[in-house]
Amino acid sequence: MEKRTDKNTYTLIFAIIMVLVVGSLLAYLAASLKPTITENQRLEKQQNILYAMGINNNEGTSAKFVTTQEAPELFNKFIKQQLVVTSDGQATENNEAYLIDVKKEQAKAKKGEERQLPLFVGEDESGKKYYIAPIRGKGLWDAIWAYVAMDENMVVQGAYFDHKGETPGLGANIKQRYFMDDFIGEHLMYNGSFKGINVAKGNADPKNDDKTDNEVDAIAGATITGDGVSAMIRSDLKLYVPYFTNLKQ
């Protein structure tokens, strides 16, 4: 005799009920948790930007943000200006610039529309200025992104890298201190024109003493992620060159 659970009608009804139950459960959960998640992401952006300009709770060799409680206050204190830059280097102030989604702006540029480039001007307690730009690119598996703090000559003053799904122990190590700190002091310009920073294998300078060679040491086993980092620096930070040229005049 055929079992009740083998019948086609039963199978069909079971499938429909299951989809409805699971679907509404997940939809309800996602909708009710969304405000909390968005708030977390907003605070994380502030933490990232502060990290790049050296406002962080780093201990020993591990990278640590300022706490989420402190972040909004410190962000207001140290970030003096939030700008939206255009491709010809014109800047307008916009206090919501840190909420601009770089991914969406990149998609706009691909369609031939004008891309908004957020730039944050920070000033630390000694009065030193930092120009912090968010950039985004592709790693091996998924998106990678960074916040790079520069001075007015486009010399890197700090960087924070992050990724969505790079391999733990290999590509994921771009968010380790030893990799991020290598960028500090590196020049993005070479002989007056923009060159970027290459994540180089077989680097002749593993201790990274030469800051003007436009190179940092790559991570073993993370070639594609490293190439992604080089590419995103080259393509995204280049867009800020007109702004810095205007700044100096």
Next chain:
Amino acid sequence: MSLLSKKDVALIKDPLADNNPITIQVLGICSALAITAELEASIVMAISVLFVLGVGNVVISLMRNIIPSKIRIIVQLIVVATLVIIVDLVLKAFAYELSKTLSVFVGLIITNCIIMGRFEAFALANDPWRSFLDGIGNSLGYGVILIIVGFFRELLGAGTLLGIPVLGDPIELTGLYQFGYENNGFMLLSPMALIVVGIIIWVQRSRNKALIED
């Protein structure tokens, strides 16, 4: 009557040794390759699988009499996916830092063949309590191998354990490195995980000849 009968104990103990999911059943090899370059990632993955397999086995076991056999694989897949997404959402809202560490594992857990394998082989035919024990046992057996492989790969590949340098500094040449020791970068690549798993299988089978197949 004690809480665990002899059979119950075997459900937990067997997968740890003579019926290990990775070395004997050869399930879950893909994730063992992907995330064992670091000890920390191995531990996180082991705990995640422990949770998902424990709860998933119970859910499937409770539903075992009403699941239509024609679509049981899809039903199992949906149960795993739902569990993982719920955990991911809750972590994103209430433990954001932790969720970032875990995000890379979400896909790997859903597709982990150990989970589907145990649903299919055990939970569909057994009561919830025994299924729960089976889930715990198998994920522990999986976790043990993951942690052993992660330990050797991180130690020999990067000279660190849980991110802490234990062999000295390779650039400043302190500790072992002053005697000319070099990190073996090859350990960080996936093929070495297979070789380490292979060595574990070799050791295990040479100690217990009953495990050797003809």
